[in-house]
Amino acid sequence: MAIGEVILGYLEDPYLEGGYLLGDVNSGLPVQLDVFQTGIMSVELFALSEAQGAMGVQLIVSETLGYTQCEGEGYLEQPYLENAYLANHLCVGLGIELDVIIRRGLGIELLVRNYNDKLCRVMCDIESRGDSLTNWTASSTLTSATDSFNINNVDNDLEERVWRSNNVLTGIILDNDAGAGNTVTVDTIFMRAHNFTTSASINLLLSDDPTFTVIGQTIPISITDSEEFYYIAEDAPLSGYRYSRTTIEDPTNSNSYLQIGVYGYGQSEVFEDKCFVLPIESEDTEYADVIRTEAYTNKMNFRARRRKLRMNFKNFVYDSQDWKRLQRIIDCAGITQKALWIPTPQQPYRYASWAKLTKLPRYRNNDIGSGNQSYIDFSLETDEVL
Amino acid sequence: MGSSDRRPYETATVLDQALLDECSGNEVCDLRMLVLISVPTGAFVTDTLYLSDRNMVVGENFYDARLVFPPIKRNVGEILTPQITFSTVSLVLSNVDGLFNPIMPSGQYYKSFVNQRVIIKLGLGEVQSTYDANVIFDGFVTEVGGFQRGTKSFTLICRDKFDDLKAKFPNTFFTSAEYPNIGDNVSGKPKPYILGDWTTNLEIAKDASIPTFIVNGADANMNGEIGSTNNVQLVISENTNRVFDTTHVVIQRSDIAYVINAADVVNVNGNKNYFEIVQNSGSTLIEGVNFIFKQSDKFFVKIEGASIDGPNTYPDNPVEQARFILETFGGAAPGDFTANWDTLRDKAAPAQSAIVNIPSRIWVGKPVPALDTALSILEQIRCEGYINRSQEIDIQTMHWEDFDPSPSLVVRQDDIELNSFKMQIPDRNNINKAQGFFNFLPDIKEEYQATVLRQNAAAVAAQKEIIKGLVFPNLYVQTDVINQLDEYLKLISGGREDITVNQSWRVLTLDLGDWVKMDAKIQSTQFDGVPCWIRSIGFNSVGMKISLTYFSFQLLPFQTWNPGYSGIVGGQSASITDG
Numbered sequence: 001m002a003i004g005e006v007i008l009g010y011l012e013d014p015y016l017e018g019g020y021l022l023g024d025v026n027s028g029l030p031v032q033l034d035v036f037q038t039g040i041m042s043v044e045l046f047a048l049s050e051a052q053g054a055m056g057v058q059l060i061v062s063e064t065l066g067y068t069q070c071e072g073e074g075y076l077e078q079p080y081l082e083n084a085y086l087a088n089h090l091c092v093g094l095g096i097e098l099d100v101i102i103r104r105g106l107g108i109e110l111l112v113r114n115y116n117d118k119l120c121r122v123m124c125d126i127e128s129r130g131d132s133l134t135n136w137t138a139s140s141t142l143t144s145a146t147d148s149f150n151i152n153n154v155d156n157d158l159e160e161r162v163w164r165s166n167n168v169l170t171g172i173i174l175d176n177d178a179g180a181g182n183t184v185t186v187d188t189i190f191m192r193a194h195n196f197t198t199s200a201s202i203n204l205l206l207s208d209d210p211t212f213t214v215i216g217q218t219i220p221i222s223i224t225d226s227e228e229f230y231y232i233a234e235d236a237p238l239s240g241y242r243y244s245r246t247t248i249e250d251p252t253n254s255n256s257y258l259q260i261g262v263y264g265y266g267q268s269e270v271f272e273d274k275c276f277v278l279p280i281e282s283e284d285t286e287y288a289d290v291i292r293t294e295a296y297t298n299k300m301n302f303r304a305r306r307r308k309l310r311m312n313f314k315n316f317v318y319d320s321q322d323w324k325r326l327q328r329i330i331d332c333a334g335i336t337q338k339a340l341w342i343p344t345p346q347q348p349y350r351y352a353s354w355a356k357l358t359k360l361p362r363y364r365n366n367d368i369g370s371g372n373q374s375y376i377d378f379s380l381e382t383d384e385v386l
Numbered sequence: 387m388g389s390s391d392r393r394p395y396e397t398a399t400v401l402d403q404a405l406l407d408e409c410s411g412n413e414v415c416d417l418r419m420l421v422l423i424s425v426p427t428g429a430f431v432t433d434t435l436y437l438s439d440r441n442m443v444v445g446e447n448f449y450d451a452r453l454v455f456p457p458i459k460r461n462v463g464e465i466l467t468p469q470i471t472f473s474t475v476s477l478v479l480s481n482v483d484g485l486f487n488p489i490m491p492s493g494q495y496y497k498s499f500v501n502q503r504v505i506i507k508l509g510l511g512e513v514q515s516t517y518d519a520n521v522i523f524d525g526f527v528t529e530v531g532g533f534q535r536g537t538k539s540f541t542l543i544c545r546d547k548f549d550d551l552k553a554k555f556p557n558t559f560f561t562s563a564e565y566p567n568i569g570d571n572v573s574g575k576p577k578p579y580i581l582g583d584w585t586t587n588l589e590i591a592k593d594a595s596i597p598t599f600i601v602n603g604a605d606a607n608m609n610g611e612i613g614s615t616n617n618v619q620l621v622i623s624e625n626t627n628r629v630f631d632t633t634h635v636v637i638q639r640s641d642i643a644y645v646i647n648a649a650d651v652v653n654v655n656g657n658k659n660y661f662e663i664v665q666n667s668g669s670t671l672i673e674g675v676n677f678i679f680k681q682s683d684k685f686f687v688k689i690e691g692a693s694i695d696g697p698n699t700y701p702d703n704p705v706e707q708a709r710f711i712l713e714t715f716g717g718a719a720p721g722d723f724t725a726n727w728d729t730l731r732d733k734a735a736p737a738q739s740a741i742v743n744i745p746s747r748i749w750v751g752k753p754v755p756a757l758d759t760a761l762s763i764l765e766q767i768r769c770e771g772y773i774n775r776s777q778e779i780d781i782q783t784m785h786w787e788d789f790d791p792s793p794s795l796v797v798r799q800d801d802i803e804l805n806s807f808k809m810q811i812p813d814r815n816n817i818n819k820a821q822g823f824f825n826f827l828p829d830i831k832e833e834y835q836a837t838v839l840r841q842n843a844a845a846v847a848a849q850k851e852i853i854k855g856l857v858f859p860n861l862y863v864q865t866d867v868i869n870q871l872d873e874y875l876k877l878i879s880g881g882r883e884d885i886t887v888n889q890s891w892r893v894l895t896l897d898l899g900d901w902v903k904m905d906a907k908i909q910s911t912q913f914d915g916v917p918c919w920i921r922s923i924g925f926n927s928v929g930m931k932i933s934l935t936y937f938s939f940q941l942l943p944f945q946t947w948n949p950g951y952s953g954i955v956g957g958q959s960a961s962i963t964d965g
Contacts, residue, residue, distance in 0.1 A: 147431045148448035160441035161448050288414070289929040291890050294807065294908050295800035299890035300414045301930040302395075303440060 115187070115236035117345045119271040120311070123188050124332035124339035127266025128244065129155045131179035139173040140165040142257050157338045159193040159261035159354070165248075167256045172248040174263075177210070183240030186219060188268040189231035190340050192354050193261025196223045200250035204265065206241040216241050230348035231265075262354065264340070269329050274322040276311035276380075280343055282351050283308045285385070306384040307353045311343060315366075318374035335359060341382050355382035401509060401516035403795065403895050410801070410892040416511045417891050419455050419522075419927045420444060421477065423542065424502040429488040429495035437479065439927060445514025452480045454927065458506060458523050461922035461935070462772040462898045465784065465815045465878060466765065466856065472546035472773070475506065475523050482538045490535065499533040501526045504544040508894070508925060520894075522925050524777050525549065548718075548773050551760075554753035555579060555715035556624050560599060565619070569603025577624035578828075580691035581707045582747025585631060587825055587862040589834060592643040594636040594686040595827040596749060598622050603681070608665070614678045617652065617662035620685055628701060629690035630658040638684040638829075639672060646670050646685075650677065658689065686829055691747065704746035704767050704860065705731040705781070708760035711748075712771075712779065715756035724780045730769060738869035739785040741767055746860040749828040766858045768870055775897040782899040784877060786958040789939075791917055791947035793901035795893070799908060803888035803931060807911055809938060811883055817854040818845035818879035819965050822871040826859035833859055837868050841965030842879035844955040849881075872962040877942065880956015885918060885936040893932050898923055904938070916940045917947050 129135065138151035142164035149164040151174060165172055178184045186206060196202065202221035205212055216239055223229055244265070250258055285308065289301035316323055333339040335357045343351045361378040368374065391397070392412040398405050409415035420442075423435040438449035456476055463471075479486065488495045505524050509517030525546040527533060534541040556579040560572050580596065588595045598620040602608050608616035622630070632654060635646040647669035653662040663670075663677070663685070670677040692710075693701060700706035709727055712718040733741045744767055750759065757771075764771050764781065774780040782788070819841035823833040839853075846852075856874065858867045885904070896902070900920050904913040917939045924933035939947060944958035 142446070144446040145432055146434075146436060146447045148436075148443065148446060153448075158441050160443065162443060289927075289931075291888070291929050291931050292804040293800045293890065294802045294804055294906065295798070296804075297413065297800060299410065299800070299892070301891060302414055302416045 115270060116272065117232050117234050119273075119275045119345070120341075120343045121188060121232070121268035121270045121345055122329045122333075122339050122341055123190070123264065123266065123268040124329055124337060125266070126155075126264035126340075127178060127182070127184040127186075127240075128176055128264050130177060130182055130184075135177050135179060136163075137175045138163060138165070139171070140168040142166045154260050154263035157262065157354075162193060162259045162261045163263075164257040164259045169253050169256075169258060170249045170251050172258060174246040174248070176244045176246075178242050178244075180242075183242055184244055184265065185237045185240035185267050186217070186231075186244075186265045187233040187237050187270070188340070188342070189219065189221065189229070189265040190352070190354070191221075191229040191260055191263045193227055193259065194223075194229060194263075195226075195253065195255055195257075195259040196229075196248075196250050197253050198223050199252050200248065202249070203247050205245040205247065206239075207243045207245070208241050210243050212243065212245050221246075225349055228349060228352065230342065230352050232342070232345040232348055237267075268340070268342070269325045271322050271325060274313065274316050274320065276343065277314050280351060281310035282353075287385070304385075307351075307355065308358075308381070308383045308385075309341060309343065309351060309353050309355065310379060310381045312377075312379045314377045315375040316378070318365075318367075318376055323376070330357070330360060333357060335386070339382075353382055353384055355384040356386040357381065358383050358386060395510060398510060399513050399515070401513070401519070401895070405510070406892045406894055410890060415891055415930075417508065417894065417930045418442060418444075418511070419506060419508050419925075420449050420517060421453070421455070421507075422503075422505045423477075424504075425489050426495045426497035429493070442512070444509065444512050444517060450485075453477055455506065457924050457926045457933070459922060459924035459933070460773055460898060462770050462782070463761065464812070464921075466874070467814065472525075472549055474528075475504065475525065475544045477504065477542045477544065478539050479542065480539050481535075486540065490540065499527045499542060500529045502542075503547075504542060520775065521777050522775070546773070547777075548757075548779070551712055551716035551718060551757040551779075552755040553715055553717060555711070555756050555759075556750055556753065557715065558624050560601065560621070565601035567602035567605035567608070567619075569600065569609075572599050572601060572603060575599065576751065576753055577621065578749055578751045579625050580623045580627065580689065580747075580749050581625075581694065581710065582702050582860075583690050583745060584747055584749065585629065585688045585690060587835075588688070589827050589830055592636045592638065592686055592829065594631075594634055594643075594688045595829040596622060596687045596689050597751070597828055598685045598687055600685070609679060609681065614665045617664050618679050618683075618685075619662050620660065622659045622661075622687055622689060623691070625659065625692040626657040627659050627689045627691055628693055630654060630661070631688040632661070634688045635661075635663070636686045637670075637672070637677070638686065639680065639682065643686075644670070644672050644677075646677070691749075700731060702745040702747065703731055703742065704744060704763045705741055705769065707746055707748060707860075708763045708771065711756050711760045711763075716760070718779055722779045724774065724776075724778050726781045727779075730781055730783060733783075736787065738873055739768070739783065739787065741769070744861065744866045745863060747862060748860050749826075751828060763860050766861050766870060768873055770899075772898050774899075780899070784873075786873070786876070786944045789917070789919070789944050790901035791945040793903045793917055795896070795900075796903045796905050796915075797889065797893070797918075799906050801889050801892050802906055802908070803890070806888035807885070807906065807908055808887070809883040809885045809911065811881055815878045816881070817852045818842045818849070818875065819851055819853040820871055820875055821853075821855050822858055822867045823855055824858035824864070824867040825862040833857060835862075835864065837864060837871060839965040840868065840871050840875060840962050842875050842955060842960050842962055843965070844961065845879040845881075846965075848953065848955050875962050876956055876958060876960040878956075880942045880954065880960065882942055882956065883938040883940065884921070885934075885938050887934055887936070888926075889932045889934055891930045891932065893934070894930075896920055896923065896932075896934075902936070904936070913938075913940065914949070916949075917944075 134152050136151040142149040151163045153161045153163050200223050204219040205215050206217040207215050286305045287303040291299045293299055338354055338356050341353045342348050358381040361380055364377040366375040394408050395416040420438045425435055427433050436447045436449045437452045439454050441451045442449050461471055487493050503526055506522050507517035508520045508522050525544045527542050528545045532543045556576045558577050560568055560575050562568050562573055584596050601621050602619040605616055606612040632651040633648045635651050636643045637646055646663055649669040650664040650667050651661055652664055666676045666678055668676055694706045694710045730741055746763055761771050768784040769781055771781050821839045822837040825834045827834045861867050898920055902918050904916045904918045906913050918936035921937055922935040941954050942957040
């Protein structure tokens with residue numbers, strides 16, 4: 001839990017009773033909370049300390065769940081949803097956490113994310129890029145007449161277009177401003193084409209204060225790979241922040257400069273229930289110029305190594321949340337935009353790919369009825385070389 | 387447990403043969419090409435586009451993946467056909483995202499691409515210095531069709547910067563503005579350019595071979611229409627001459643030559659390229675009559691042409707004459723030439739290769755390419771000019787003593803692209819008997835002298851008699867010509883083969899004129915340590931392979947290279963006799 005947060009109360013099975021909720025939480029201005037999701041084991045209700053002025057919390061389960069949405073799972077329903085604001089019922093499953101974030105405002109805003117760090121996630125809309133192409137500043141940038149190492153290069157999809165420090169390895173600060181009205185909520189971080197060592201000390205500080213006097217959240221960035229870095233939040237982040245700062249110390253780096261190719265963070269689209277079926281196919285291709293020689297061996301000239309992924313999805317329920325999630329990804333990325341694909345967040349480095357879709361998916365529709373009784377098979381193939 | 391680094395290119399900072407050998411041993415390297423294109427100011431951060439066939443950083447610049455490099459070639463020409471060819475490089479730049487629209491026609495920063503500079507480099511990884519050391523093309527967008535565009539791309543067609551060496555000379559002309567009384571038969575003609583000593587080895591009858599041009603032929607008081615009181619005004623050349631022999635100005639009238647009395651040769655200017663002849667003075671008699679100008683009269687003089695490299699330092703030296711022409715008319719700067727020019731200029735041994743003792747001269751009366759003229763002079767003394775990999779004008783010899791019998795770089799099967807290794811006896815330069823024609827004289831407009839026939843009798847006996855005449859227009863000493871003729875016969879009568887082959891990037895650092903030891907034994911092509919001489923080289927970014935043409939010396943022994951193969955009839959020790 002981040003600094004500055006206090007637990008105001010718990011709402012959990014089987015004690016979904018008012019006694020466990022602070023009095024001022026379950027009264028006040030109503031804010032509608034739609035819960036469509038299956039797989040809720042318990043509800044943890046957190047609030048930030050700044051939320052002291054909140055007028056109240058209202059939790060409404062406004063949709064009647066169909067049996068098909070709780071298939072294989074159970075119901076959480078009255079009388080265990082006892083308060084007047086807790087109506088109807090919820091599907092529950094093991095191991096799913098529902099975090100409720102309370103934010104300060106005229107009323108109370110509840111953000112409910114059915115979050116996990118197990119299933120495939122895709123980051124297409126990279127919140128750290130903010131609303132402009134120049135939202136970064138760096139304390140050190142390698143001199144270039146062509147401005148080739150500008151820190152804003154990290155917002156560029158090209159891994160080879162990099163930021164480099166000006167022959168400095170310590171005390172480096174990279175500041176990011178998501179822009180007025182924007183916040184960055186970090187459940188995923190990625191870096192590509194960096195040159196940090198495993199002994200580098202790097203932290204991502206999140207704040208609503210441009211001077212970072214007050215820091216909302218600190219995320220350590222622990223480098224384990226010589227070129228890539230991925231961070232997957234165990235729990236759903238509670239808050240978003242406009243400003244972020246990356247502090248870097250890498251005094252033992254053998255290079256004279258530090259480098260980042262692509263650097264982004266924010267919220268991924270996290271699949272909650274349906275995901276790809278095994279096996280996942282991955283293929284790394286090393287591109288090289290090849291000369292076949294008279295010695296019957298090839299002379300090669302290295303160019304690049306790129307990863308290709310293929311994931312097969314089966315029985316996706318039409319119009320389910322994961323279906324909608326998939327549509328958002330496709331709408332965002334299409335075949336022209338790169339996205340960060342992390343099929344296995346528990347082992348992000350294994351299949352992580354900064355890639356475009358090779359083509360939009362071809363759906364095999366098993367349309368056995370109206371509405372939710374439509375199941376869809378399809379494949380997604382990504383390729384970093386595109 | 388430690389192990390050797392099999393990717394030394396990842397950390398190397400120097401691209402040299404040692405690194406290429408090491409990488410070749412591990413069969414992988416990281417060689418790249420990039421291009422710098424000058425563009426109008428304002429459109430981009432700098433006035434240069436930094437582009438490549440991949441996204442990459444080199445030095446302090448990012449290079450955008452925008453094009454595929456075409457093959458880029460250089461050569462040193464053929465023996466006895468000295469023509470350097472420069473690659474015309476056609477670059478197709480992707481503009482699918484409209485990045486370059488500001489510099490396209492109707493764009494905010496548009497300016498013609500014509501004559502914008504284009505430099506292509508080849509190097510290792512991100513190491514800037516390796517690219518700077520390997521400029522494989524330096525030129526400009528051509529003025530004719532140099533810029534083309536389509537919806538997704540635009541094309542720049544570029545010529546090599548040394549293309550200017552092909553500029554023609556002489557490049558000044560007789561005009562009525564300069565000479566108001568010039569006759570129509572002279573107006574518009576180029577003013578000749580003259581180098582070397584034109585006072586010796588001349589046509590016997592006149593003993594003066596440099597034509598002069600009458601520049602007041604329309605003067606009625608000179609040409610006799612009204613009178614013959616005015617002097618005949620004559621121009622010898624565009625250039626300043628070192629010596630003008632006023633005692634031997636010859637008038638040719640009806641195929642008979644008469645010497646103008648020195649007293650009638652007047653008003654010689656300081657440049658010694660203009661003079662006048664006094665008419666009817668009584669000093670010059672033709673057929674017993676005072677000289678009076680006739681329209682059919684022609685005048686010839688004996689002169690020593692322009693000074694070269696300071697007053698009279700190397701006026702007759704063929705190497706210096708070639709350099710002078712390239713500098714004066716080809717736009718080359720002194721710094722464009724390698725030190726080899728000085729070395730060969732002063733070469734004094736052996737006799738047949740003692741350039742310092744071989745005089746040359748040239749009279750150019752109509753515009754010809756400076757480069758062609760310079761290369762021709764060099765070829766006559768068995769030298770060749772070419773553009774080296776440092777983008778300098780270099781010079782090498784075809785002198786046996788300068789060849790390398792044991793090159794350090796050995797080419798083996800694993801350097802050679804599959805099925806690319808081919809060889810052929812050249813069609814044109816395969817002769818065993820020759821006659822030299824030399825001493826071009828402008829008054830007779832042809833080579834005035836010829837040598838006896840010379841032959842490689844062993845080569846004639848081994849195959850059949852193949853005769854050719856070789857022309858040495860700028861040499862005028864017979865022994866010099868015979869020496870060159872004999873040496874050429876040794877080189878081209880022995881069944882020499884040309885090798886064409888595609889090789890791996892291991893030979894990347896090689897240049898025209900470099901030598902390799904061919905040690906490739908591939909079925910019918912058995913080369914056992916044969917010295918081979920690079921004649922053309924091409925860089926192909928696809929595969930990063932090098933296309934080469936070699937002279938094979940498999941059947942041409944020289945110095946310590948003496949394989950003892952049967953059938954050898956040529957080489958340094960071949961016997962050349964009168965034939």
